[in-house]
Amino acid sequence: MNSQDYYRLDRLANIKRNPNSAAFIGQKEQVDITNLNGFNMDDLNTVVPTHEGAGPLFRYFKPPMTVCYEEEEKLISIKYSINKRNGVSPRCDGRLEFQTLPVGSLPRLNITNDVPARTPADCAKKCFEAGGCSTAGFIASPSGNISNGVCLLTSDANVCGNNADYVPQHAALNPFVISCIKCSPCTYNIRTVTPDRVLPDFTHAESVTSIGECAQACYARRCTMAQYNSQQHSCSMTSEPLESKCAREVAVVTEGVLPVTLECVSCSS
Missing domain, CATH: 3.50.4 (Hepatocyte Growth Factor)
Known part of the structure; x- marks a missing residue:
């Protein structure tokens, strides 16, 4: 890393520490995220617009972001232990x-x-x-x-x-x-249905138009798990007791090819 790289890193650090500075305000304008070819990974493993002179600087440095993610994960872990x-x-x-x-x-x-x-x-x-x-x-x-x-x-x-x-x-x-x-009126945890997952027998099914409607149908029947299939617009349910607790949710496509399960469903009246 040369002196110019250090200067840019220090400049961005100062901007972050002083959010009211003119430099910070100048950066928080408009960012184009539509040009995927306009971003590349440099040797610092950062996301950088290839034409920085044409627009605002838009960088995400791996070391600071890694720290942010670690701190975020700690907070999330505390949150998930409660809810x-x-x-x-x-x-x-x-x-x-x-x-x-x-x-x-x-x-x-x-x-x-x-x-x-x-x-x-x-x-x-x-x-x-x-x-x-x-x-x-x-x-x-x-x-x-x-x-x-x-x-x-x-x-x-x-x-x-x-x-x-x-x-x-x-x-x-x-x-x-x-x-x-x-x-929406309901809370629930979502997981993708994969071939290796062992699922209970679903004994009741209804036609629904959305995953939220499936959650409401599940709650009305006091089901313990529902399976939502966006391709068939179906909501299959079971009332069998489940041994597993609410699984931690990750990013998942709910309107895709694979069905998803809804667990720990609760709805407001």
């Missing part, structure tokens, strides 16, 4: 639901802050609880771990797609936009 719920805010009775939009829908995001997020649902929560945020961007970790990433909080207006599904969780390697965040 293993993902995407839940004290301002809602149930989980937050949101729409995901391709980055091309919003060419530039007016970034106000960037924070680590364990999942897209966690990012939606942080936006929902931040003042003035209704739209966020999520960028998965450069390591390829889709359950860790950077949440870009913005001041952009709320954008809702007419035909877009509301989801409580999502997963993608490419950046995407989280918008139209709203409360």
